Amino acid sequence: MNQKSFNANDIVGWVARRKFLFGGFLATVGAAYGVFASYALKFVFPAPKPPRRIRVFLGFSDQIRPGASKAVNLPTGDQLLISNTGKINPVTGNTFIAFSNSCPHLGCKVHWEARREEFVCPCHGGVFTAGGVAVAGPPAQSGSNLKPYEILVEGNSIYAVVEEV
Amino acid sequence: MSLDQKQKIIIALAFFFLAALTIVAWVEGGRRRVVKAPDAVVTSENKDCVDCHRVKSPGIVGQWEISTHAKSGIGCLQCHQAEKGDVDAYQHEGRLIATVVSPKDCAQCHEREAAEFQASHHASAGQILGSLDNVLAEVVEGFVEFDAQGNKVKPSPAAVSGCLQCHGAEIKVLDNGKLDPATWPNTGIGRLNPDGSRGSCSACHLRHNFSRAQARAPENCGRCHLGPDHPQKEIYQESKHGIAFEANRARFEPLMEAKEWIPGKDFEQGPTCSVCHMGATKNLPVTHDVGERISWTLRPPVSEKIDAAAIKAGKRVKSWQQRRKDMQEVCSSCHATEWVKNWYVQFDNAVNLYNEKFGKPATELFQMARKEGLLTEIQFDEELEFTYFYLWHHEGRRARHGAAMMGPDYTQWHGFYEVAERFYMEFVPQLREVLAEGRRHGKAAAAARIEARLNQILDSDMHKWFLGRMSPAERAARKKAAEEFKKRYAQ
């Protein structure tokens, strides 16, 4: 070819004349780089991991007396409060309840008041029942409850069932 | 090259690139992504312990971190926390703890295992104060100081560093709350703990990672069950069971950490000690009472069935027949019925041979000599005492253990051969010397009685060859066999 320069129409015309070939060109080159880009995206986004449930030992059942509670760190970073209500829960068959001790309002740590049989948050007066349901204070207003944890009692040992992150 | 040609080249190259990317996706899909092992969970109460000890004794923390305990957040205080009133409790960095973790502590979660273990012979291994072995360790080899009340003041180092490290010491807490160095450290399996419980779980389950694979390894039991007086480890290694295990060890070891290690199901050959003596099978549950499948006791000068002592004491225990049946259940995982049945016949015959030919006669004669005053009251001051001790305690046991665990060389050359040599070449002549000595010191009548019994024994069928009274038929048969044998070799 011996042309000195192109103008826009020339290019457009050239493309139009070879639209099938040019289409194929765009498609394959686009596909190839597109696939590469998809790999790069997968690289950047961490792979979704199937959640695993693990048991975390909380204590011995004879060490958490009725009315007492104990705070335990979980591998998820959350802190759990396990309390002995003294009354057997007909559903679970034991006297223990466990909730995240983070108040859903602004994250202060709640504590278990044995006499009132309630969880109380000292920051803004949030109150939760033994079932973790908010009944007073800001959490009750927004209807946000304490996050419950499943408890497993095996012999003398109490475990929480936690989803590993 | 025209534009069209270039475009076609580009399209072709793009296809090549796409194909390569497809292979990349295939490689990526086929890769076993490394799954991160779950981390050790450090709960808030154990955090201080772990943080400090990670620096002060990093091995301890490192052991714990790889344990199954750590994955569930079971840490330092769950085992080491003490109650007020515990004799070995002390304050440490604001917490009341005890160094010694006993089966009672482990029983908080492992109740069944601890109970089975404490009912077993292992747990009573520490109660050897009155045994002959103890006399050796404390009197003959070592030296023990007693105070006016008869309490041990200074122990025998031979016992402390030797016997008791396997058998277990009685841990003493000194007045200042510290542990007596004569008794601690000690992880003997029959340890007597300050809280009254017997035994030590960490004798077999090494702290702090308590690995199942490690507990199942033959070297684990071999820490104590080895040596001239009970070479179970060596016998096992000679046996085909041991050979099979060793040949497949690399393949088995990664799998042996699993909860179940059932013969026939999880592995097809090469059982280790724990498999036969304790482990679960298809039908049997795991037991921590190592006597549950034992029919003979091969320990004493004369072997008896394992329930004989209990029966004599009027106790009801699992019968030796039932125990044998359980052990045969294990054998059947890999062996046919005839094999197992016949093997037990061989085993019984070997034990009976030892009992009848050597164990009972030697014991009878030795006790006669002692009773009649021909031996001093002092233990182990005369040669015959050592000889008799060797006979039943060393080679006598080796012969029996060798037969029990299929170690032919230990049965024969380390066993019966040495028993026979000891008996004929040392025990009999030395006994005669004792009798001669007795005659010189006015005990002629006693000596005569014992000599008569000795001659009676030697004249019996099993021993009469020694007196040159082999039957002519047998003598002829042996001569013929010897001549045939000579033809095979130049000499």
Add this chain to the structure above:
Amino acid sequence: MSRVASALVRANDWLRERFPVDQQVLISMGSEPVPGHLKRWWWCLGGTPAYLFIIQAVTGVLLTFYYVPTPDQAYESVAAITNQVRFGWYIRSLHKWSANLMIVAVLLHMMRVFFTGAYRRPREGNWMLGVLLLLLTLGFGFTGYSLVYEQLSFWGATVAANILQSIPLIGPDLAGFLRGGSHVGSNMLTRLFVFHIGALPTLMVVVLLGHLLLMRTHGVSPLGSPAGPDAKRFPFIPDHLFTEIAVALFLMFILTFLAIVFPAGLGPKANPLVTPEHIKPEWYFFWAFRWLKLMPEQAAVATQGLFIALIFFWPLIDARIRKRRPDSELSIWIGAGAVISLLTLTVWESLHLLH
């Protein structure tokens, strides 16, 4: 016109209204005819390292999502990329092979320019920029490899710092600058990281732009005698562009192939307390490594500095030579000699390591 064509025209008008650049100037700049000899694929060696640099930038940014530049996490993060992150092994292997190919391409391009005399007047400046680009590329290779924090990375960096140390006058300061202190530690790793992802890329882009700008304003140098007005030419867009796209795709294919068959591995982690039995740098420093073993350190460093200066100022030296003897082919012989010597040193060193 077809629908595709009219769609393109409408798109063009839309853009032109909002970005009122004189398209004609752009297009004429972009479609300036290229001398016919550029049709030959040998002449694509300039674009190759440029494209590979883009690959490096893209894969490099991706790797930076997961790499941690501290001594206790560097190696582990590379291992995580290689073993755990999705397509991590692929991105990392691409980065490694692209690095190696880029150095090879730069060297081949340099040889092409040299042996075709394209560095001569008036293009001496561009040659010098090119030498700078070569040094930057080698710098990238060195710093990048040190970031993996394997044994060889660590000890290679230590040796490099020591070599710098022995340069007269400015040596200790240079070494201190590289190490970020008086000894090799965490400061050095941070510095190398900053060089590799910050300072060097910035310098590279600037010098590269200068190199391309000079190349465009000078025009591609004619092969042999100066070209006449009707010498064979062909348009940059689309012809040469397509050539470059073909090269790009070919490189992607080759790099992917290498990534699959020879993925980037991981040697033992750096241990500051234990020097491995055989330290060796990356292959592109073998020549220097061997040279250092042949004479005392100071002499070797001095001669190597001289060598680099010679390369840098070669157009001026060559001009001097040809002033004396206009038809001299001396530069070709000297160039060939240099190439053979460097190859010999490289092969010598690599054979030595085979034992």
